[in-house]
Amino acid sequence: MTALSREQIEAAIADYIDPDLKQSLLAAGCVQQIDIDDRHIGIQLQLKHVCASRHDALRSQLSEHLQPLASGRAVEIKLAQQVEAHPSPKKLPALAGVKNIIAVASGKGGVGKSTTTVNLALALAAEGARVGILDADIYGPSQGMMLGVAEGERPETAEEKYFKPIVRHGLQSMSMSYLVDENTPMVWRGPMVSGAMQQLLNQTLWQDLDYLLIDMPPGTGDIQLTLAQRVPVSAAVIVTTPQDIALLDARKGIEMFRKVDIPVLGxxxxxxxxxxxxxxxxxxxxxxxxxxxxxxxxxxxxLGQLPLSMAIREQTDAGTPTVIAAPESAHAERYLAIARRVSAALAEKSAQRGNSIPNIAVELD
Known part of the structure; x- marks a missing residue:
């Protein structure tokens, strides 16, 4: 039987480009162990992003990729995934019970940001992550309705100062709509709104989340500034439509996150x-x-393109968003693909930050 070295196996793995990572599993640091004997090749992979729906395909594609080297050996690929905590670039203290915070934002209203947020959260959960949603749109909260939370349902409390998140479809959630009547307008000035957002975030007992998605209000105002300065956000995702006016406002959103050193995943x-x-x-x-x-x-x-679809609107309005209502549909697959890429891109951004060399400035008096 032809002799086979670890270096040959690593070179073959390096030639396989994962569609979610956009790079090889070797370059992404996912290869934990390689065992070779006369009868089999054993490879242990530890993924740093979630992609449960692709595990079988990944094993099959990588095994097929390695077959020319195997020389009759059986190829066995063991695969696990574990989301790591990616600290905020601003070095803020981590939020208890949460590994990563992702802000989902838009420069203007009406682009489908909340619908995208809830389906992205459900898609991340379907791919194997523990996920929560904070509805930070204090003036117009909508996540309660989208998740099918009944009007008047209130979160339980703990120690008379914490909220327990309301769980629907496997997602932990908190929203101002859980605390007030849905017909009550929040006639508040900016500082009050920012304070309410921080209370909802910090006084909720989030339970071991891989990702907390924050459904941001549109624009670049008080809540966005508070989020950037006081919340350990790992990264942001921008939602837009192809309209020129929406793209103009999306640019402002990206510029805002850049100014406060929060990376935009896409x-x-x-x-x-x-x-x-x-x-x-x-x-x-x-x-x-x-x-x-x-x-x-x-x-x-x-990260992905989503169609203008009546089904997406109807399913979300009914409290069963597309990823739950029609998990095998083409629309759901688009959300899953975006979720996998968001997870992989965050892991990649964090690895780049971890390997970066800080700038040193020397000033002469």
Whole structure:
């Protein structure tokens, strides 16, 4: 039987580019152990991102990739995933019970940010993560309705000062809509709104979350500034539509996160095309290529494109978002693909920060 070395196996693994990581499993530091004998090749992988729906395909594709080297040996690939905590670039203290905080933001309202947030959260959970949602839109909270939380349902309390998150579809959640009547307007000034957001965040007993998604209000105002200065946000995702006016505001959102040193993982282009329910014809009602252009301009990436779909709207309004209501649908698969890439991109960004060399400035008096 042909002799086989660890270096040969590593070289073969390095040639396989994972579609979620956009790089090899070797380069991403996912290869934990390689065992070789006359009868088999054993590889132990420890993924730093979630992709449970692709585990079988990953094993199959990597095994097939290694077969030319195997020379009759059986290839056995063991695979596990474990999300690591990625500290805030601003070195703020971590939030208890939460490994990573991801802000989902938009420059303007009406682009489907909340719908994207809840489906992204459900997709991350479907891929194997423990996920929570904080609805930070104090003036117009909507996550309660989207998750199917009944009007009037209130969170339980602990020690007379903490809230227990309300759990729906496997997601832990907290929202101002859980604390007040949904018809009560929040006629508050900026500092009061920022204070309420911080209380909801810090006084909720989040339980061992891999990711906490914060559904941000639109714009670049008080809550966004408070979030950047006082909350240990790991990264941000920007939601936009292809419209020029939406892209203009999305640019402002990206610039804001850049100014406060929060990395932007990428752009989600919502309402990218309309697909006719009768004939299947696709039409870009709001323009074409905007998400790609803005991603290129800011050296980030287009995480995915979502169609303008009545089904997505109806399912979310009914409290059973698409990823739960139609898990095998093409729309759900788009959300899953975005979730896998968000998870992988965060792991990659954190690795880059960990390997970076700090700048040293010397000033002469």
């Amino acid at each position: 752009i989600v282009e919502n309402m990218s095309v309309h697909i006719c329910s009768q004939c299947g014809h696709e039409e870009a009602l709001f323009g074409h290529g905007g998400g790609e252009r803005i991603a290129a301009d800011y050296d980030t990436e287009l």
